[in-house]
Amino acid sequence: MEKSDDKMLIVKHCRWLIVLVVFLLMAGTVRADDSVQPMDTPASEGEDADYYDPFDKDDGTLYDEGDGSLETVADPMAGFNRAVFTLNDGLYFWVLKPVALGYSYVVPSEIRVCVKNFFFNLLVPVRLVNCLLQGKGKAAVGELGRFTVNTTLGCLGLMDPATIYPTLNPPEEDMGQTFGYHGIGNGFYIVWPFIGPSTLRDTIGSIGDWALNPFSFMQLINLEAGVLTSSETSVVVFGVRTINDTSFQIGQYEMLKDAALDPYVAFRDAYIQNRNSKIAQ
Amino acid sequence: MTHKTIIYTWILLFLLILPMIAFSMEPMEIIQGPIDKVIEILNSPKYQEKGTKSAQRAEIWKIVKPMFNFEEISKRTVVRKWRSFTDEEKAAFTDVFSQFLGNTYVDKIQGEYHNEKIVYIEQNFHSDAYAEVKTKIIRDTVETTVDYRMIKKGEASWKVYDIIMEGVSLVKNYRTQFATILKKESPAQLIERLNKKLTEQNKRLSENG
Numbered sequence: 001m002e003k004s005d006d007k008m009l010i011v012k013h014c015r016w017l018i019v020l021v022v023f024l025l026m027a028g029t030v031r032a033d034d035s036v037q038p039m040d041t042p043a044s045e046g047e048d049a050d051y052y053d054p055f056d057k058d059d060g061t062l063y064d065e066g067d068g069s070l071e072t073v074a075d076p077m078a079g080f081n082r083a084v085f086t087l088n089d090g091l092y093f094w095v096l097k098p099v100a101l102g103y104s105y106v107v108p109s110e111i112r113v114c115v116k117n118f119f120f121n122l123l124v125p126v127r128l129v130n131c132l133l134q135g136k137g138k139a140a141v142g143e144l145g146r147f148t149v150n151t152t153l154g155c156l157g158l159m160d161p162a163t164i165y166p167t168l169n170p171p172e173e174d175m176g177q178t179f180g181y182h183g184i185g186n187g188f189y190i191v192w193p194f195i196g197p198s199t200l201r202d203t204i205g206s207i208g209d210w211a212l213n214p215f216s217f218m219q220l221i222n223l224e225a226g227v228l229t230s231s232e233t234s235v236v237v238f239g240v241r242t243i244n245d246t247s248f249q250i251g252q253y254e255m256l257k258d259a260a261l262d263p264y265v266a267f268r269d270a271y272i273q274n275r276n277s278k279i280a281q
Numbered sequence: 282m283t284h285k286t287i288i289y290t291w292i293l294l295f296l297l298i299l300p301m302i303a304f305s306m307e308p309m310e311i312i313q314g315p316i317d318k319v320i321e322i323l324n325s326p327k328y329q330e331k332g333t334k335s336a337q338r339a340e341i342w343k344i345v346k347p348m349f350n351f352e353e354i355s356k357r358t359v360v361r362k363w364r365s366f367t368d369e370e371k372a373a374f375t376d377v378f379s380q381f382l383g384n385t386y387v388d389k390i391q392g393e394y395h396n397e398k399i400v401y402i403e404q405n406f407h408s409d410a411y412a413e414v415k416t417k418i419i420r421d422t423v424e425t426t427v428d429y430r431m432i433k434k435g436e437a438s439w440k441v442y443d444i445i446m447e448g449v450s451l452v453k454n455y456r457t458q459f460a461t462i463l464k465k466e467s468p469a470q471l472i473e474r475l476n477k478k479l480t481e482q483n484k485r486l487s488e489n490g
């Protein structure tokens with residue numbers, strides 16, 4: 001009697017094991033089934049299925065215009081752009097990089113981080129307004145929250161105590177992205193001296209962003225704030241910011257350039273891809 | 282069939298399945314394993330001395346290379362023109378392009394590594410064949426997102442077919458460049474260009490030790 005009870009117990013346990021195994025197997029198939037369905041679309045397109053990338057949301061560059069070119073953006077002034085690209089490249093290697101290296105040698109990274117944080121905090125109107133223009137309420141609240149925390153606890157924005165809270169760190173918005181979000185295309189590609197790659201849309205956008213920057217805003221509304229609103233100050237601010245930001249990015253430009261067969265085309269494509277991904281965010 | 286046989290069949294089945302589950306590596310593990318090893322090599326005191334750079338580069342390349350499916354990468358950068366490549370040209374292109382990518386990026390990793398922190402965010406599956414591993418590189422206050430797109434072909438393990446840095450796909454970036462070249466030149470000429478770049482690169486790298 002006792003023995004058969006034991007047997008029953010074993011059988012009972014084994015049943016649970018079976019249920020568990022079956023459950024695990026089913027869970028496995030369910031997960032696979034869940035994700036499989038969009039596969040059939042590319043397969044029907046024949047040979048292009050070979051280049052199919054399920055994670056690529058806009059595979060426009062796969063399909064050429066018939067002449068073999070895979071342009072990600074119109075570039076009617078390519079000749080001018082290439083010349084400015086060469087100029088900027090020279091400026092980077094002969095001016096900006098040596099200055100930024102010297103600067104980072106003299107100024108410890110703790111202070112450079114403070115400088116970066118301070119300017120970033122000051123430019124909150126640009127990001128906030130563009131969050132609102134895109135109807136991103138959560139991000140706007142995040143921007144305001146970060147500004148409040150960093151201006152108070154972070155000593156006027158020199159420090160970034162808000163960095164540990166994901167909700168206070170929304171993706172950075174600007175007016176070019178706002179235009180893109182509302183369906184406005186790039187127009188065409190432009191390389192600006194000193195400033196670098198842009199497009200018609202992003203150039204117009206940066207004029208809007210410039211107006212939202214506190215210094216220029218004071219100028220625009222004719223608020224007299226002495227040294228703060230002088231044009232020398234804005235040039236100095238631009239220079240310091242560029243050098244300070246570059247001190248954290250030395251090597252990045254060189255990497256993309258060395259990895260390229262045609263650096264001009266590589267940077268143009270990287271700019272457009274990066275902007276597209278930011279607009280999609 | 283008795284209950285016993287059913288149970289034994291299940292146990293047997295379970296034992297057969299178990300090793301399959303245990304040995305098929307997750308995409309994230311395939312990324313994380315080699316990267317951890319590379320960081321170890323970068324920090325290793327063995328390579329802090331002068332003249333060890335090329336040995337270090339070779340060791341890093343040995344670890345990183347198996348992570349990638351270079352044939353897939355090559356095919357995806359050339360796209361539709363891939364059909365006009367002969368089998369020899371396909372092999373030659375894949376070989377020179379993978380060496381060129383390896384040289385370029387391993388050299389940069391060696392030169393630019395400053396104790397960056399790597400955060401492995403998540404892995405997403407699209408199907409049994411496609412997966413994406415999202416990571417972040419943190420340096421001082423600068424964060425760079427790096428996504429690895431991976432493909433699983435048959436019984437082979439997951440391999441990277443594209444890297445997306447800050448939203449910029451490596452494959453698509455080369456695609457626009459190669460398209461510009463292939464518009465005017467033949468596949469052989471493109472391979473020749475890459476070979477020339479690789480030779481220059483090798484010369485420069487060996488000069489730097």
